[in-house]
Amino acid sequence: MSTWPMRTLRGLLCAVAAWVPSSTNAAEIDISKLSSNLDLASLGDADLAARSIKVLRIGKVELTSGRIVASDPLVGPDRAPLARTVSPGDYPVTLYQAFGRIAAASLRFAEGKPTRWELAVIPGQDINSLKGDEFFGYPVDAGLGCYMDADTYAMIREREKQVQTEKSSSDINYYDDVLASELEPNNNDYALHRPISGKRGNVAVFSSGWGDGFYPVFWGLDASGRPLVLFTDFGVAENADGRREPGGK
Secondary structure (H helix, E strand, O other): OEEOOOOOOOOOOOOOEOOOOOOOOOOOOOHHHOOOOHHHHOOOHHHHHHOOOEEEEEEEEEEOOOOEEEEOOOOOOOOOOOOOOOOOEEEEEEEEEEOOEEEEEEEEOOOOOOOEEEEOOOOOOOHHHOOOOOEOOEEEOOOEEEEEEOOHHHHHHHHHHHHHHHHOOOOEEHHHHHHHHHHHHHOOOEEEEOOOOOOOOOEEEEEOOOOOEEEOEEEEEOOOOOEEEEEEEOOOOEOOEOOOOHHHO
């Protein structure tokens, strides 16, 4: 059987999550209460540098169907894709580093500054059901987040079977046997992982801020409702600023 490892983590992000089996609804919620870092996706390099934010452009994710999975790639590679879809294509991933950690990750579909933001949901989640500080997002239990196309999960399974054959064992560890060697050259912070060489479909893998937790994902939209960017906030910074840690740390 396959095993999905726990990585040694340096901290936990505590958050409240709500899950309900009903339809998606574009209700109005105060996005600013869920993230104060959305400007990271729109600021230029000079402004980001002035705020002590390091920018890491790690390459493009190949979205073969346009159905995006945002999840922990080790414990949730089969997570349902987001309800909103985009046109298939290759889209750049940018990571924002603050205080030596990956503070946020964006997936850019078109240029421009979003005029509004929405909390991303998967089918079956109803924003109207959220109360107080509740929000939708994805759980992290292996210290990693990712963006990938829903179709790419089949390639992860195919790679897993290849490793099983190579090891002559059904007991494999995808992190140790596959991902570790790709993450290590990048300080274990990120990798653009291609499960099957020569086949379209890859995974942008990145460390999740302080480690395990529950993290929100947001759509940045233009005035017509067209998606410009997808943004994951790992709760490392506040107000898109890396000069002072939240809480005065």
